[in-house]
Amino acid sequence: MNARSVELFGGAERAKAADFVAERGETFLRVTKGLAPDAPVSASWYGDVPFTLATVTGLMLSETLVHGLDIARGARLPWPIGDDEASLVVGQSMPTMMAAALDPARARGVSIAFDLVIEGGPRLAVVIDDGTATVTRDAPPRAYDCRIVAAPTTFLLVAFRRTPIWKAVASGRMRAGGRKPWLAMRLGRLIASP
Template identity: 85%
Template sequence: MSAAIPRLAGLSRAVPDPDAASGVPVWSVGDVGTHLAAVYLAYTSLVPPDGTTERDGVPPSGEGTFAERITAMNARSVTLFDRAERAKTADFVAERGETFLRATEGLPPDTPVSAPWYGEVPFTLATVTGLMLSETLVHGLDVARGARLPWPIGQDEARLVLGQSMPTMMTAALDPVEARGVSIAFDLAIKGGPRLAVVFGDGTVTVTRDAPPRAYDCRIVADPVTFLLVSFRRTPIWKAVASGRMRAGGRRPWLATRLGRLVAAP
């Protein structure tokens, strides 16, 4: 995070036209920047002792399904800053990012953190930091695509996101309707780590890092950046497979495409 925060602020300051279309179909580049500012505000609100924020509605309540909560948060995020404030979101992100780093410095990675808009799944500081990094990397790419600016994502950055936040987020984002009656065990092997056992059964999912050996239905091997972008719907899975950066094997390799449907993606 310490390297990604100033990089994001620098990208935001370099945007020539905030009204240009971004990598998110319904948002302009300025909308994405505003969303990021709201995200940094929300995550920073989780770490002070009193958990307060200066603006109403962030974080949102924990009511509704996972997809409904995240959709509501996303919609709310782009309305929090007026046009004059939008021009300063790069400075806001830089300041809030540093606040988050200072507030969490020295805390154990397994420190419990309450993030109500994600539901009742227990979160830790490592999870929240990984999520903050994922927002930075993925939405930084959205801004860069709209502004036609470079935005490389490092392999180690992607591995941190996948290792720290993916196990918890897969559990929080489980689609209970899609998962009803499903029994599938995935061996998800990210090149260079992490390795996750993702096991669906009777409407539930367990995600375990470095699990002991067991039988799997499908093994997915993927480049870390590629899997990050496929997970966030920034790269189509067919393109990842065609490029050789993601492949499936095991007894039932065709099940690989089911993984993305078993977790919600608002």
């Protein structure tokens, strides 16, 4: 998919990339207007994962925010990502994508329940159980092994490997607690970055 995308934007097409992205975004909004958030949407480039409109919308926002940041950093331009936008990405796309991105080989024989609290945003229950993952937004109370509390933008950038976790922890924008706080580091090893 990446090779084909690069071919689409060779030479003169690169100058029109922003227009291309804007046009495709407008097309997406037009085609999905009026659909319910839980309406099934096809995104075949991600495989056989079932998606909802809410998930795909969150993915589009994450791609725009994170890859926009990559471009801005390369061009040495500012690209602020607000906590509200980051919270939308975490709440809309992360429940589906985290479960889909689990490394089943690394998760085999592992049983950990994470309480992922995004400050001012969604709360995700991430349960790894012998090679499978279930991620539930705003799950009912239960016992967790580890609680991770993070600022929304910080979590997004750590999840996408754009900010090192040590920096997030040192700045106080991400912290672990609960019965077994040392398990927090395993979440990033069990679930591949997007």
